[in-house]
Amino acid sequence: MSRLPGKKLVRRIPAALVGGAAVVALTAGSALFGAGTAAAAPLDLNGLIAQAAAISPDATTAIQQLIGTAAVDQINNALGLPASGKTEAQNFMYPAPTLGCGLDGTPATVTLGTAQAGPNFPSIPWVAADQLRFQAIPAYPSLPKISGLSVAWINTTTFQGGIVPLDDVIPILNTPLLSKVVDTGEGKVLATMFGNVDYVDGKSCTVLPTVGSFDA
Numbered sequence: 001m002s003r004l005p006g007k008k009l010v011r012r013i014p015a016a017l018v019g020g021a022a023v024v025a026l027t028a029g030s031a032l033f034g035a036g037t038a039a040a041a042p043l044d045l046n047g048l049i050a051q052a053a054a055i056s057p058d059a060t061t062a063i064q065q066l067i068g069t070a071a072v073d074q075i076n077n078a079l080g081l082p083a084s085g086k087t088e089a090q091n092f093m094y095p096a097p098t099l100g101c102g103l104d105g106t107p108a109t110v111t112l113g114t115a116q117a118g119p120n121f122p123s124i125p126w127v128a129a130d131q132l133r134f135q136a137i138p139a140y141p142s143l144p145k146i147s148g149l150s151v152a153w154i155n156t157t158t159f160q161g162g163i164v165p166l167d168d169v170i171p172i173l174n175t176p177l178l179s180k181v182v183d184t185g186e187g188k189v190l191a192t193m194f195g196n197v198d199y200v201d202g203k204s205c206t207v208l209p210t211v212g213s214f215d216a
Contacts, residue, residue, distance in 0.1 A: 085119035087127070089135070092212035096193060101140045101203040111207045112137040113193040115214040125179075130186045132216050134193065136166055136178040136207070142199040147176035149195035149207060155216070157187025166195075184216045 053059070092113035102109045114135045118127035127133045134151045138144075147166055154161035168177040178197065194209040 085129075087117050087120045089114040089116040090212070090214050092191075092193060092210045094210055095139075096210035097208045098138065098140065099206045099208065100196075101142075101199070101205040103139070103141075109139045109205070111139065111193075111197075111205075111210075113210050113212065115189070115191060115212060117214065117216050125181075127181060130183065130216060131181055132184045132189060132191075132214055133179060133181045134164075134166060134191065136193060136197075138178070138197060138205065138207075140197075140199065140203070140205055142201045142203065144176040144178060144197050145200045146198040147178050147195075149178055149193065149197060151180065151182070151191050151193050153182065153184060153189055153191040155184050155187045155189050158185045160185055166193075186216055189214045189216045 092115070095110035095112050098109045098111045099107065101107075114137065116125065116127055116133045116135070118131045118133075119129045120127040120133075125133055132153075134153075136149050149166040150163055151166060152161070152163045162182075164180050164182055166176075166178050166180045168179045168181075169175060170177060176197070190211070190213055192209050192211045194207055196204060196206045198204045
């Protein structure tokens with residue numbers, strides 16, 4: 001799957017996965033080293049690392065990363081887990097003006113909106129590939145009681161879209177997280193966040209729309 005500009009994907013490779021005498025079957029359409037075309041064949045892990053070590057320290061590092069990445073993905077697939085990776089939350093273009101509650105007696109505050117793409121695993125929050133997790137972060141210092149927030153989105157690459165409520169909750173406590181993971185598909189996603197939030201102190205805040213453009 002191709003990745004769009006602006007997305008940052010980093011895999012952390014456990015050292016244990018690149019040691020020992022395990023045998024990893026790696027196949028390729030071209031030779032890893034040298035010119036010409038090589039026939040696909042299973043390679044011994046230690047032998048492959050030794051071959052890289054004869055070339056340069058950089059080659060050893062590259063091969064260890066290659067083997068480690070393959071091992072992590074194979075484990076995730078076997079367990080039915082999302083692809084491993086790390087992303088950063090992307091902000092909406094501006095904080096949403098928020099009316100009906102504020103700080104120090106003021107009648108208004110703001111709500112920050114973010115969208116985080118996948119794969120983001122095993123880091124929290126878990127987001128799979130081709131998804132965006134929308135999140136509202138109010139500046140008002142109280143616990144949410146009821147979320148009336150929604151996000152409308154359009155994928156300009158696939159021309160899919162919809163309106164989804166930000167209705168995730170903390171299990172047992174039933175406290176709104178003001179978030180939602182959406183299967184947007186890969187592409188450029190335009191989104192707007194709006195709605196209201198009721199708080200345990202009795203305040204009700206109206207979040208005016210904010211907009212953003214995100215890479216999924």
